[in-house]
Amino acid sequence: MKMVVIAGTPGSGKTSVMMHTVKNLQELGISPAVVKIDCLWTEDDVRIGRLGVPVRVGLARDMCPDHYSIYNTEEMISWASSQGADVLLNETAGLCLRCAPYPDRSLAVCVIDVTSGPNTPLKIGPLLTTADVVVATKGDLVSQAEREVFRERVVEVNPKCRIVEANGLTGKGSIELADLIKDSSDIDGEMLLRHNPPLAVCTLCTGELRVSKKHHRGVLRHLDGFTEYVGE
Amino acid sequence: MIITIKGGLDKDGVPECVRSIDISSGEVIGIVGPTGSGKSSLISDLEQFAQGDTPSRRYVLIDGSPPETGMRHDPRRKPVAQLSQNMHFLADMSVSDFIHMHARSRGRDPRLLSKVLEITNTLTGEPVHGDDNLTELSGGQSRALMVADIAVISDSPIVLIDEIENAGIKKKEALRLLSGEGKIVLVVTHDPLLALMTERRIVMRNGGMVKVIKTTDEERRFCDSLFRVDTWLLSLRESIRRGEVLSATEAVI
Numbered sequence: 001m002k003m004v005v006i007a008g009t010p011g012s013g014k015t016s017v018m019m020h021t022v023k024n025l026q027e028l029g030i031s032p033a034v035v036k037i038d039c040l041w042t043e044d045d046v047r048i049g050r051l052g053v054p055v056r057v058g059l060a061r062d063m064c065p066d067h068y069s070i071y072n073t074e075e076m077i078s079w080a081s082s083q084g085a086d087v088l089l090n091e092t093a094g095l096c097l098r099c100a101p102y103p104d105r106s107l108a109v110c111v112i113d114v115t116s117g118p119n120t121p122l123k124i125g126p127l128l129t130t131a132d133v134v135v136a137t138k139g140d141l142v143s144q145a146e147r148e149v150f151r152e153r154v155v156e157v158n159p160k161c162r163i164v165e166a167n168g169l170t171g172k173g174s175i176e177l178a179d180l181i182k183d184s185s186d187i188d189g190e191m192l193l194r195h196n197p198p199l200a201v202c203t204l205c206t207g208e209l210r211v212s213k214k215h216h217r218g219v220l221r222h223l224d225g226f227t228e229y230v231g232e
Numbered sequence: 233m234i235i236t237i238k239g240g241l242d243k244d245g246v247p248e249c250v251r252s253i254d255i256s257s258g259e260v261i262g263i264v265g266p267t268g269s270g271k272s273s274l275i276s277d278l279e280q281f282a283q284g285d286t287p288s289r290r291y292v293l294i295d296g297s298p299p300e301t302g303m304r305h306d307p308r309r310k311p312v313a314q315l316s317q318n319m320h321f322l323a324d325m326s327v328s329d330f331i332h333m334h335a336r337s338r339g340r341d342p343r344l345l346s347k348v349l350e351i352t353n354t355l356t357g358e359p360v361h362g363d364d365n366l367t368e369l370s371g372g373q374s375r376a377l378m379v380a381d382i383a384v385i386s387d388s389p390i391v392l393i394d395e396i397e398n399a400g401i402k403k404k405e406a407l408r409l410l411s412g413e414g415k416i417v418l419v420v421t422h423d424p425l426l427a428l429m430t431e432r433r434i435v436m437r438n439g440g441m442v443k444v445i446k447t448t449d450e451e452r453r454f455c456d457s458l459f460r461v462d463t464w465l466l467s468l469r470e471s472i473r474r475g476e477v478l479s480a481t482e483a484v485i
Contacts, residue, residue, distance in 0.1 A: 118323050118333070140272075144279070144314040145334045145381050146323055148307040152337035163305065165280065172276065175285040 002087040003077065003187045005069075005102050007127055008094050008111030009120075013137040015044050016168025017111055017177070018091055022051050024178035025087065033085035035076045037069045038093050054083040064205075065093035066101040067197060073103060077187070087181060098198050100126035103191035107184040109177070111135045111166075114142055114150050121153040126195035128154070133180055134161045137168055233257045233295060233311075233389055235416060237278070240289035242440030243270070250441035253434065257389065260417040262427045265436030271420045272317070274436065275392045278418065279314050280304060288439065308339040313386035315393045315410065320374050321366035327377065328362035334385050344384050351380035351409065355402060376406075383409045393419040396426065404429075404459075425462045428455040 008014050018034070025032050033054040036044050045057045056079060060068035069092050080088035092101055094111075102108035110131035112120065115138045121128055128134065134154050139147045151163055162180065166173025202218030217231035234256050239248035255261055263271045273288060281292045281299045291298070294311075303309050323330055327349075332342040345362060352360045355376035360369065369377065382391070391410050396403050396419065407426065411417045421427050428451050435443045471478055 115322050118325065140276070140316070141318065142322055143316055143318050143378050143381075144386065145330070145378065146321060148337045149323065149330065149333045151307065152333060170273065170276075171287045172280075179285070 001077065001081055001085070001187060002181065002184050003073075003090065003103065003106040004087060004109060004181055004184070005090050005092065005106045006109045006111060007066075007092045007101060007131075008109075008135070009097070009113060009116065009124070010094050012094070012111045012113040012116075013166070013168035014091055014094060014111045015047070017135055017137060017166050017174060018089060019048060019051060020168070020171040020174035021177045021181070022048070022053055022089070023171075024175050025181060026051075026053075028178060028182055030086045030178075030182060031084060032087045032089050033080035033083045034089045034091065035080070036091045037065055039065050039095065044091075054080070054085065060093065062207075064099070065095060066099035069093075069101045070099075070103075070193065070197070073191070097124050097127050100130045100193070100195040102130055102194045103187070104194055105185065105187045105189075105191050107132055107181060108194065109133045109135060110161075111137060112154075113137050114139045114147060118146070118149045118153050121150070121157050124157075129158045130194040131158060131161055132184075133164060133177065134158065135164045135166045135173065135177065137166050139165050140167055140170075233416065235278075235390065236291075236293040236296065237274075237441075238291035238293065239441060240282075240284070240286075240291070242288075242438045244438065246440070248440035248442070250434070250444060253441070253444060255416050255418070257416055258414045259432070260411060260419065260430045262430035262433030263418060263420045263436060264422070264427055264433050269436040270439035271436050272394055273439065274434070274441070275314065275316075275394050275418065275420060278390070278392055279312055281312075307337045311388050312390045312392060313382045313388040313410075315378055315382055315391075315396065317394045318374075318378075319371040321369065321377075323366050325366060326362065327360060327364050327366060327369075330366055331362075331381065331385065334381060338385055340385050348377070348380045348384045351383060352376045355379060355406060355409075379406045379409060383412070387412070389415055391415050391417045393417065395420050395422070425455070425458050428452070428458065 006014050006018055022032050034048050035056045036042060037058045039060055042057055045055045048055045058072060076090060077088055108131045110128050114136050154163060164173045164176050202220055203216045208215055219229050221227045234254050237253050239251040242248055263274060265271055277286050277288055277290045278292055281304045282290045283298055284291055328345055331345045331348050335342045335344055356372050358373055360373050360377055393410060396406055419426060427433055428447060431447055433445050434441050
């Protein structure tokens with residue numbers, strides 16, 4: 001079994017690109033199963049289900065969606081395996097840029113929207129820098145020069161990645177992505193994350209609503225960058 | 233250099249009528265057809281040297297062979313420059329920073345900026361400066377900068393142009409700048425003058441290439457008078473723009 005983690009900024013076209021790729025995988029004789037992680041609500045399972053592949057939705061609700069996705073990885077794999085799938089496609093919610101929910105043996109795909117501007121690749125962090133494949137979408141909305149400048153910026157922060165120019169509307173790039181998935185290695189044994197999740201748990205993570213600084217405990221970082229442990 | 237387009241499938245999955253077309257250095261080819269007929273997709277296939285891996289399933293070959301992988305993806309080695317339909321830049325940065333960065337991505341000398349600006353300002357009436365922000369440029373200024381950037385920074389043996397008319401710049405001058413000497417040029421157009429300036433034109437319908445028309449001698453002769461009509465129309469447009477009242481009594485056909 002292969003595992004593909006599809007992460008990326010909201011609205012970058014993760015679902016559309018994945019749906020085209022699902023069709024191309026089927027043409028290659030590969031059976032995918034899809035797990036879509038979202039925060040509060042999604043109807044993507046209906047959309048994806050029309051392609052005739054097994055789909056499951058996970059709503060993270062109060063938990064950080066990327067932590068939720070990582071925590072449930074084993075469950076997703078055994079579900080996909082019970083569906084007779086050759087490859088598990090895990091689409092993440094794509095909200096916070098601090099976590100990179102990529103296990104080391106999965107194929108890590110970061111979908112990023114070219115219209116977000118050439119400084120975006122510098123802002124995204126581990127989600128982009130630890131990806132194997134960077135899918136650049138909406139390139140048809142900008143000039144070739146802007147696509148090339150964007151590409152240069154992606155290569156600056158992730159020199160080893162493979163960049164796929166894709167279009168969620170026309171399906172451009174999805175055959176290339178399906179081929180990369182076909183050639184990716186199988187997952188087995190203990191998996192490690194490629195990048196550590198945020199420093200530690202603070203009181204805000206556990207539900208503190210009061211804003212004032214005096215109510216917060218944990219490893220906390222000040223506006224000036226000073227990081228300290230507050231608590232007993 | 234010869235590029236070959238091997239026909240793929242139209243929107244209904246039916247094989248295209250044109251199975252293969254060779255285009256040699258120095259040729260200017262038109263791409264014509266109604267909206268949604270697949271003109272931009274054909275340009276996109278050429279830009280990425282499709283290898284049966286785009287929705288059209290076409291193959292694009294250079295001198296009879298598929299290009300190396302690096303040639304398809306690395307802008308430093310990509311032999312293609314493309315002017316798309318976009319009228320505006322979305323990158324929030326200054327003109328000079330952007331041109332410097334584009335020069336770097338193409339492995340060019342960043343000092344070419346002054347040449348880019350010089351050419352830009354021959355194409356547009358409103359001057360563009362290095363410290364202007366890209367997003368503040370007008371449609372005409374943006375198009376002029378895109379054309380100059382392609383002529384200087386992306387200077388490549390294959391040039392793809394997705395509509396140059398309606399851009400608020402001098403279209404014939406821009407086409408001359410982009411074509412250069414001995415380049416392969418493909419231009420998507422609805423403009424009769426530009427279409428007749430090409431040697432052949434590919435006709436698109438429903439996502440597929442349906443036929444290739446060679447520009448006839450009659451069309452070529454007609455092209456000269458068409459140019460005079462076009463120049464006249466252009467001068468009328470400039471008068472309207474300047475807020476003048478037109479004094480012509482009859483359109484000359």
